[in-house]
Amino acid sequence: RKEVEQDPGPFNVPEGATVAFNCTYSNSASQSFFWYRQDCRKEPKLLMSVYSSGNEDGRFTAQLNRASQYISLLIRDSKLSDSATYLCVVNGRITGGGNKLTFGTGTQLKVEL
């Protein structure tokens, strides 16, 4: 089983639609969780951190379910500019106290007119 799994998509949705992505992780000791956005040929940029209580930032809502070991990202009223690849990232500790960030393969979103 992969450490972090995402559906690669693509998800093709009309403008204004609501779309949700899920991501599962295998290491129950993982410490923190993030969603990143990556545009074509650019570096990933942090979209939002994910907390157990869930967090919302405008049209974006992220949630963490530790019991089931998954995180989700909900995008409401999607815009053309939301078209990108969304990466799920899990931060777990490694032996010696360092961090290990593990990325999912990304979910591609295409928002269409």
Next chain:
Amino acid sequence: GAVVSQHPSRVICKSGTSVKIECRSLDFQATTMFWYRQFPKQSLMLMATSNEGSKATYEQGVEKDKFLINHASLTLSTLTVTSAHPEDSSFYICSAANRNTEAFFGQGTRLTVV
């Protein structure tokens, strides 16, 4: 957010030569730096993780003698691609993180080996 500077952004080199890529965290101390490679239309693939002052941990299938990583300080890590070949042509990205924080990415380096 924090700033991570990666240099150079583009490099073209001849087959058999070595290329060094620098990654600097400009406004925070990065206890851990990560190096990724991304081929066209593929996802980021972690190459190695390096914690300041210790040897890098390489992912399976990544040759540590070919991809030399140095993380001598809390603000600088370097990746040297030795004896580069055309199949090493890719987009290399570094990221820097502190404990329990999100990672911040450099702008990436597009390497073309001719």
